[in-house]
Amino acid sequence: MLKVSGALLVFFAGWGMGNWRSRQYQQRIKDLQILQLIISCLIGEISYARNTLPEAFSRISEKVASPFREYLQSVAKRLKEQTGETFVRILKEQEQTVREKTSLREEDWDLFLQTLGHLGYLDAKMQIQLLESGRTELAMREEKLRHQLPEQKRVWQSLGILGGAFLVVILI
Amino acid sequence: MKREEVIRLFPERIRKILQQAYWNPQGLQEIRLRAGKPLILWQDGQEYFVAEQGFLTRHREQACIVSQEDIRRTMETVGTYSLYAYEEELKQGFLTIQGGHRVGVAGKAIMEEQKVKGLSQISCINIRFAHQITGCADMVIPYVTEDGKLCHTLIISPPGCGKTTLLRDLVRQISDGWETFPGNTVGVVDERSEIGGSYQGIPQNDVGIRTDVLDCCSKAEGMVMLLRSMAPQVIAVDEIGNYEDIRAIEMTLNSGCKLLATVHGSSIDEIQKKPLLERLIKEHVFERYIILQKETAGKIGKVREIYDERGTCLYQRQRSVC
Numbered sequence: 001m002l003k004v005s006g007a008l009l010v011f012f013a014g015w016g017m018g019n020w021r022s023r024q025y026q027q028r029i030k031d032l033q034i035l036q037l038i039i040s041c042l043i044g045e046i047s048y049a050r051n052t053l054p055e056a057f058s059r060i061s062e063k064v065a066s067p068f069r070e071y072l073q074s075v076a077k078r079l080k081e082q083t084g085e086t087f088v089r090i091l092k093e094q095e096q097t098v099r100e101k102t103s104l105r106e107e108d109w110d111l112f113l114q115t116l117g118h119l120g121y122l123d124a125k126m127q128i129q130l131l132e133s134g135r136t137e138l139a140m141r142e143e144k145l146r147h148q149l150p151e152q153k154r155v156w157q158s159l160g161i162l163g164g165a166f167l168v169v170i171l172i
Numbered sequence: 173m174k175r176e177e178v179i180r181l182f183p184e185r186i187r188k189i190l191q192q193a194y195w196n197p198q199g200l201q202e203i204r205l206r207a208g209k210p211l212i213l214w215q216d217g218q219e220y221f222v223a224e225q226g227f228l229t230r231h232r233e234q235a236c237i238v239s240q241e242d243i244r245r246t247m248e249t250v251g252t253y254s255l256y257a258y259e260e261e262l263k264q265g266f267l268t269i270q271g272g273h274r275v276g277v278a279g280k281a282i283m284e285e286q287k288v289k290g291l292s293q294i295s296c297i298n299i300r301f302a303h304q305i306t307g308c309a310d311m312v313i314p315y316v317t318e319d320g321k322l323c324h325t326l327i328i329s330p331p332g333c334g335k336t337t338l339l340r341d342l343v344r345q346i347s348d349g350w351e352t353f354p355g356n357t358v359g360v361v362d363e364r365s366e367i368g369g370s371y372q373g374i375p376q377n378d379v380g381i382r383t384d385v386l387d388c389c390s391k392a393e394g395m396v397m398l399l400r401s402m403a404p405q406v407i408a409v410d411e412i413g414n415y416e417d418i419r420a421i422e423m424t425l426n427s428g429c430k431l432l433a434t435v436h437g438s439s440i441d442e443i444q445k446k447p448l449l450e451r452l453i454k455e456h457v458f459e460r461y462i463i464l465q466k467e468t469a470g471k472i473g474k475v476r477e478i479y480d481e482r483g484t485c486l487y488q489r490q491r492s493v494c
């Protein structure tokens with residue numbers, strides 16, 4: 001009886017891990033959409049309102065969910081403090097505090113920070129062009145992941161089940 | 173103004189130097205940065221070099237030399253990493269920061285169709301610190317008000333004599349009112365952010381509780397906008413002079429608003445020689461003329477004379493005839 005219970009636990013743990021991994025993949029797609037939303041809002045803040053970056057980040061933080069809200073709020077706060085640090089440094093330091101809370105990979109953050117890192121340089125038209133370019137890249141990445149989603153879901157769920165079954169066999 | 177407010181404007185290297193140096197924030201007038209040149213500070217009408225070790229000196233050899241990187245980082249900080257937001261102001265060669273302080277810039281101008289599109293490669297920064305002098309209009313108030321109403325007033329002054337400072341305090345007092353004078357709704361067209369010192373649209377100087385400020389707007393358009401939307405009792409503008417300004421002034425006068433304006437000059441006779449203003453003076457549009465004169469270098473100007481619309485002297489410095 002104990003063996004059966006243990007085997008079932010191991011099996012469901014494997015299945016659960018596969019499911020979790022599959023959900024992470026889906027969440028990554030949603031997080032990429034949020035990054036695109038942030039960039040779209042930034043384009044609006046710059047092109048229409050000509051708001052400064054601290055003000056823009058503060059306003060946009062009200063439109064997005066955690067942990068991105070906290071990220072934008074902390075960046076806005078650091079910018080307003082005028083600590084003398086560069087903008088890029090502030091972006092990267094604050095990113096470290098929220099990275100683990102998202103499903104984004106390092107290359108997603110790199111692309112996002114690279115897009116934002118050019119902000120504040122040259123005129124508004126240039127800012128908007130750079131942001132639009134970054135947003136397009138993120139959109140392409142999201143599209144690619146979405147295209148692969150059904151297959152990835154199957155793979156991770158199957159791996160989870162098979163992995164669980166394999167462990168049960170090994171342990172028994 | 174606090175020391176911290178000033179120090180925060182600069183990147184790390186210059187911050188450390190200013191933190192160590194002894195300077196008085198209340199007497200601080202300007203800090204100038206030029207690429208490859210000494211860091212200069214103006215305080216109480218005196219120029220000082222700032223040494224690398226963090227002290228003020230008159231000896232140029234001891235001065236800290238500003239690098240192009242210092243200039244770039246300073247612009248990044250004063251512009252809150254958002255120089256694009258100050259594009260229109262930068263076309264005029266300055267931007268206004270929190271506190272109403274003005275950051276003047278020079279460098280390579282980008283021209284398009286013979287107009288300045290912007291500035292690239294900024295190599296010189298002049299931060300002028302705003303110090304509002306509350307009460308400087310006290311002595312002119314009795315002369316510019318009559319029967320509880322403001323007279324159309326023109327302040328005539330050479331550059332650097334404090335006409336904007338005087339105008340600002342006049343606006344404040346007229347807006348707030350006092351026991352015998354009800355506060356008036358004042359509309360200010362602040363073309364160069366000198367009167368209100370607005371930062372993100374909010375005046376940093378005290379311009380009174382009933383004052384509406386249109387920041388960074390051309391005088392002619394601004395006056396019309398205020399008349400149409402803000403129902404002002406008084407309109408205040410700085411440095412009138414061109415044809416569009418005069419037309420907008422006529423519209424203001426026809427609407428029943430009182431006018432407070434300033435103009436460059438040293439006397440009514442000199443102003444009368446300007447074709448555009450000649451007609452306004454001959455038609456007795458302005459009811460009061462306040463003439464300022466220059467004092468010693470670094471000190472604000474003084475009121476030299478006040479005249480009414482007929483040229484009768486109401487006040488002369490060191491002798492009041494009213």
